[in-house]
Amino acid sequence: MCTENNTKVTEIFLLGFRDLEEAKFPFFVVSLLIYIVILCGNFLIIYLVTFNEHLQIPMFFFVKHLGLADFILTTNIIPMMLHVTLNGEISISLAYCIFQLHSSGVSGFVQCSLLAAMSYDRYLAICRPLHYNAIMSYKVCLQLVVGCWFVVFIFVTSGMILVYQIQFCGFNHIDHFYCDLGPVVALSTSDTTFLTLVVFITTIPMVFVPFLFIIVTYICILISILRISSKAGRKKAFSTCSSHLMVVCAYYGSLITVYSSPSTENSLNKKKFLSLLYIVFTPVINPIIYCWRNKEIRKTLNKYVHNNKHSMNK
Template structure:
């Protein structure tokens, strides 16, 4: 129960980007275009991989589900942010705020888990090519993706249950454009020590272990590539994992940049723009990288474009 001099919080006021002033409309247009690009790019990857037979491989199967996680992650945040940009600040129910926090956590950390699985796929393709087909069967790929969602779902749920038990009394303003974990915890009037402990230990399987796993697999990949005698062979082997390596670096660099800066009054705007970078950069880069680097996707796109624009014979 809240003290008598404080009312229980039922709504959260998101303050968004208050310092944009004259740049509001340009910022809104750019953000909208980026969001449309994310939706179109990832939807295109998902549809191409789903309905094109020559893209039915483990690598593209994981790319499809990475695109799905990117799609869900940005759709959970950017529409509200766009609405917030035009209106200055927005009041949302506390339940909606906690749901957005929960859904952002699940879809965001699934990205990292799938990237770790993809690094294992690249490791097998380069370091264990003779065993690749027997190991990376279709049912194994499905089990790996489902396992990523289940593990992240369980870990995030354990934390969100504690968040739901927090009390929110009196002050209800969050100087952010979405309900991130740090601002929500800071708004609570309850003891958050247990929650902070659970969050800390949850980051080990969700961030630390996947990151270390990716590093180890790429060390093994690099060693295998250096052992290839021909320059052409080394170049071909590296090209099979270069797209994934770029996406992995983008994901972890933006995440570490956002969460390594301690929150303070002077860094609030910096944190918000870095958070925006983390939310939009990886989802917009993924379809661009895989479309540009993957010959199979480029050829499939060309085939469908030619089928659409080719004039019908009378």
């Protein structure tokens, strides 16, 4: 319980980027443009894959849900980031802060699971091509995707239940542009030892197990590619998984960069900008990679553009 001197916190103040000063407007404009690109790019992928039969293959099915996770993550955080950038400081309810923490956790962790499912798809396509169609049926793909969302939701929700139970008294300022787990837990006046342990335990199956699975599958893929006798065959095999590999490197590279940096007072401002790597950078390059490096999506997009021009000229 909160004491008389420390009232119960019902409102959180986000301090945002206090050191931007004169650069805050250019930063706002650039961030807004990037957010528009993220929305348009991911919506384009979701639309093309959903309404084009020849794009409804396992890999694109996973890409569509990856785009949906990116959309949820960025829409959950970037508008608030834009708001706090212009205003310098904003207030939100504690309930909404925890909700944002929950939804960003689900959308972030589900990307790890989806990337692992995509690596399994690439493993079957390269290492077991004769059995690929039999194994990766629509039913299996749907089960994998639903399983990713469901399992992640259960794990994250279990942690958020504990967050709802801890006390927040007195100090209610967070030196960040959104409600991240570390700053929120640090704000609590309760004993958070058990919560920290639960978060650590759930992070292993949510982040490290998928990452380890991806590494193992790509080792198998590399061995299979090296066994191909012709140079053209090796190049073709590698091209089928190059886009996914680039996305994996970008996503896990940004996570490792952000969460491996020391959490000292002097590094808080640096960590805020590093957070932009997986909140802004990764979501914006995902649709770029899959739109520009994939022939099927490029052909479909060109077909839509050509048909629209033809319709306008009539």
